[in-house]
Amino acid sequence: RQQVTIGLGSGSSYFIEVGAFALMTLYAAQLGTAETAAWAIVLNISAIVFMIPMGLSSATAVLVGRAYGARDPRGVLRNGLVGVGVVTALTLIVALVVWPSAPLLIGAYNRDPALAVIAIPALVLATLFFVADGIQVVAAQANRAAGDVWWPTIMHFTAYGAIMMPLGWWLSQAFGVDGLVWAVIIASLVSSTLLTGRFVRVARRLDHVFSKT
Template structure:
């Protein structure tokens, strides 16, 4: 296949995934937007709660991400039974993980206080998590089913289902946060109820589609029966992915905790800047998923040349998107930040000043963030997850977190210093993960995948 052919294939596969991730992210961004209009304190609380929740959500999503390369490789090799087995055990593992994670969501206030958070922020954040935490069950199951459909290159339906979910979330948020349309005014609790409703609608919709359109896979037939060989295979692949996700997301959660030490205004500004940079990251994540699927198919066929050319194309697409995102953050920071703030909020001028400096730092890490997530997608496609886990842990926790504290507090750079540590950790991860793929993992493609 030529470069043009790869570009068309990645675009047709990747951009619906990008749209799906953006729509999924819009759910959390809607919470930030509407709670920002509700008040700076509510925005700070949901920023803290969101960072805390996503630490556990993205770790559990490792099993869903493991389903994607397994299903893609099975589809490439024409092994339909393996598709069903991998998806079922991904659902099993996601449910078991959600049960294990619930206590830390239900009893989050004491943990947040122990981490040095302001009680005025930790209390509302915990109240949000005690409700929204139940959405972890449908959210993880949705991730598995979306990975299953995406690996079969049914990305258009993934996009439309996620758009539906985002619309539902916006409407329920508008009703319950502010008390519109005769609903009670619940503030931050309203956002939590909206998140649960959204994830539940997503699960019902994506589950109905999978069972209706792909009945030959019989995903729920004898669902209660264990398949221990595939269970441990998904676990062996998914746990390192989950720990890799944990390393990265906990770096950002740690940064939120540090910004909380600086005060409510820096934390609110951090929430806005992180929401905007997270939106651009969804583009790279969608391309990364496309890289996983394309690399997984090539791995199933043992076609190294096809994989190498496809990898170069997706890297160039990610680079172009990173440059566009960086330009927006540097050229129009104030209008972007103002979207999240009540025009009459007396704290708005301070939040704009802090937020603009943080967006300038976000512009710096766009390239590194894109590089590391694309590399992870390619590595997952060839089912190489153990060394990437080690690289991520060292980059984020041995470099990123200490650097954030050093620059932010020891050197006294404040929020800009905390974000400088993020940039440094992401740069190390991007360089070493990309090196791992090109120098080692792509060479595995000519070997027959494990049965």
């Protein structure tokens, strides 16, 4: 039953994020053909970068889960924060590599100058959410491994559903693809802050819970 509950929580978060980004693509489509292509390229590169945090989130969940099973609240907190620290360092390095390499990366997808004018600044801007996006996925999995299943889903809905979707539409009207990227940046910052704060609270509360049982 616990596995099913965790699966439902994770699946719900995934559904929310996929749905939110699908809607962002529809916003891009309303801006024009070049804007749609630029957004698709930026999203694809960001998805490749996201594989690093995804892998680290699984590893972090295993370590947090082991500490949780051993009734070691300090281990839960330590392993979760180590995961957050590692993903922060790695995604920061990737962002610093992608930033100056944006023209080369966009050129590998398409050499149309009209597309490059839109896509290159958008990709440079997108590097600003690499770190926050990495932190939020690691923190979400750490929370679930510590027995906190549904709060991460609620926080994902808040960040990507309630904030990013309306903000993406509004900013895209004024700033085009850059506006969409800014919406992702803001949503990722909100999500990473909420989820990391929640994890620290959950881990510290476990000390009290385990001492009573």
